[in-house]
Every structure is written in structure tokens, then in C-alpha cells.
Amino acid sequence: MRPWPWILVALASLILYPGLADPETGYVRVMIDYLPSSLRGLMVAAFAAAYMSTIATQLNWGASYLVNDFWRRFVKRDATDRYYVRASQVATVLLTLISAVVTFFMGSIGGAWKVLIVTGAGTGGVLLLRWYWWRINAWSEVAAMVCAAVVSIGLQVGFGYDTDQPKQFALVMIATVAITTAVWLAVTYLTKPEPQETLVAFYRRTRPSRTGWGPVAALAPDVKASSGGLSNLLDWVAGCTLVYGALFGVGKLLLGDTGPGLLLLALAALGGFVIYRDLSRRGWATVVE
Numbered sequence: 643m644r645p646w647p648w649i650l651v652a653l654a655s656l657i658l659y660p661g662l663a664d665p666e667t668g669y670v671r672v673m674i675d676y677l678p679s680s681l682r683g684l685m686v687a688a689f690a691a692a693y694m695s696t697i698a699t700q701l702n703w704g705a706s707y708l709v710n711d712f713w714r715r716f717v718k719r720d721a722t723d724r725y726y727v728r729a730s731q732v733a734t735v736l737l738t739l740i741s742a743v744v745t746f747f748m749g750s751i752g753g754a755w756k757v758l759i760v761t762g763a764g765t766g767g768v769l770l771l772r773w774y775w776w777r778i779n780a781w782s783e784v785a786a787m788v789c790a791a792v793v794s795i796g797l798q799v800g801f802g803y804d805t806d807q808p809k810q811f812a813l814v815m816i817a818t819v820a821i822t823t824a825v826w827l828a829v830t831y832l833t834k835p836e837p838q839e840t841l842v843a844f845y846r847r848t849r850p851s852r853t854g855w856g857p858v859a860a861l862a863p864d865v866k867a868s869s870g871g872l873s874n875l876l877d878w879v880a881g882c883t884l885v886y887g888a889l890f891g892v893g894k895l896l897l898g899d900t901g902p903g904l905l906l907l908a909l910a911a912l913g914g915f916v917i918y919r920d921l922s923r924r925g926w927a928t929v930v931e
Contacts, residue, residue: 646892666751700741705733711780756805760794762787763815764822774874775854776845779836785829790822877920883913 648669655668658675662668673685709730718725748754765786772778797803797814805811835841841858845865851874852859859865887910894903 763818781833786826789825880913880916
């Protein structure tokens with residue numbers, strides 16, 4: 643349900659304000675012209691809260707990467723907690739300044755989203771496989787993130803690909819995903835796996851499928867882990883069916899296309915039932931850690 647209020651307002655703005663030079667202003671125009679003063683104030687407060695929460699999340703996330711995953715691990719391992727808190731403050735200020743410089747050269751929100759998408763293309767595989775394959779290590783993720791950013795920016799700056807053109811945007815995405823995947827797989831095999839105690843602790847906490855965690859599962863025979871990769875794959879397909887069936891089913895109903903809408907909602911319900919039945923069969927609902 644969540645995206646559809648935004649989508650309906652966007653569709654309404656196309657009719658109410660045709661031919662806008664900057665279509666992204668349509669949402670704000672609808673808010674100013676059609677909301678009473680009290681709700682306009684509420685919306686402004688909501689926008690400010692959403693903006694601040696997002697900024698705080700990204701800055702804290704970035705600072706944790708720089709300090710905990712890089713500085714504390716490879717540069718300064720035995721400093722005091724006070725030192726690392728101060729380092730995180732410096733990292734937060736540094737990231738804020740870099741972000742301000744980057745956003746200065748962006749002309750629209752759409753452009754910002756495209757930058758995020760293309761610079762992160764190819765990292766999805768490693769972020770998913772770390773739950774299913776014990777061999778993934780920190781260098782796999784670092785290599786994927788760095789390579790995706792370098793390749794996508796290189797294609798745009800060095801080879802002149804314009805992501806505002808749909809065909810060129812697709813080519814940038816395909817090339818970035820292909821090259822990034824090859825690089826992080828090579829880095830995974832060329833670097834050492836995570837320490838044995840780290841892998842066993844992770845396995846005990848998350849209980850992943852034994853299919854990709856066989857060597858680690860053998861070190862923790864007392865852990866009742868997920869039994870099959872096929873069940874996990876089925877749950878993934880059912881989850882996609884649930885999310886997209888509900889999303890597009892609600893949209894069909896809102897736009898007056900009742901038959902396909904009900905069919906999509908039925909498929910979403912089926913996906914939810916498959917997930918519930920599988921998790922109940924495994925007894926995960928009764929596991930309390």
C-alpha cells in the first residue's frame with residue numbers, strides 16, 4: 643500500500659499541471675494548492691523528519707564502515723573507545739562535506755537515484771550470497787562496492803555513457819553488474835576466508851542452509867540449521883510473488899482494473915501462504931534466541 647499514495651499524487655499532478663518544466667515539482671504544487679494549512683504544516687514536518695532520519699542513517703552507516711570495518715580493523719586496532727568515538731565524529735563530518743560537494747553537481751532527485759543505482763550495481767549478488775556461502779569474506783564485499791563505483795563512473799566519465807538515455811543506462815547497468823561480479827568472485831578465491839571462530843559464531847547465530855555452509859556446519863554439529871537450499875529458493879520466489887502481487891494488485895484496484903487486481907492479490911496471498919507454511923513446517927516460529 644505504501645507507494646500508491648505517492649503514485650496517485652504523481653498521476654494527478656500530470657493532469658493538474660501539464661507541461662511542467664520540472665515534473666518533480668508537481669508533488670509540491672499539489673500539496674500547496676490542495677491541502678489545508680494544517681495538513682501542509684504536517685507534511686512539511688514529515689518531510690523534515692524523513693530527511694533528517696535518512697541523513698542520520700546514512701552518515702552513521704558510512705562512519706561505521708570507515709571506523710569499524712576499515713580503520714579499527716586495519717589501521718588502529720588497540721585504541722581506546724574514546725579514540726574510536728572521536729574517529730567516528732571526524733568520519734561523520736568528512737562524509738557530510740563529501741556529500742555536500744556531490745549533491746552540488748546533481749540537478750535532480752532522479753539523477754541522485756540513478757547515481758545510487760549504477761554505483762551499487764553488481765553488489766547484490768555478494769550481499770545475498772554471504773547468507774548462503776561460507777566462502778564470502780569482507781574483501782568480497784569491499785571489492786564489489788569499489789569495483790561497482792569505479793566501473794559505473796568510468797563508463798559515464800571516460801566513455802561518455804549518458805544514464806539519462808534509457809538504452810545507455812541499461813548498458814551501464816549490464817556492464818557494471820557483469821564486471822563487478824567477475825571481480826568479487828576472483829577476490830573471494832584469491833583472499834583467505836574469514837577466521838574459523840567468526841564463521842562458526844555467524845553460523846550459530848543465523849543458522850543458514852547447510853548446502854553452502856557444509857565445512858562450517860561440520861564444526862558445529864549441535865546447531866539445527868536450515869536443511870535445504872531448495873526450500874529457501876522457494877521462499878524467495880514466494881516472497882517476490884507476495885511483494886509484487888500486492889503492489890501491482892493494489893494499483894490495479896485503485897485504477898479501476900478489478901479483475902487483474904484481484905488475481906494479483908490472490909497470487910500475493912498464495913505467496914504469503916507458501917512462506918508461512920514452510921516456516922511453520924521448519925518450526926522457526928517457535929525458536930526464541
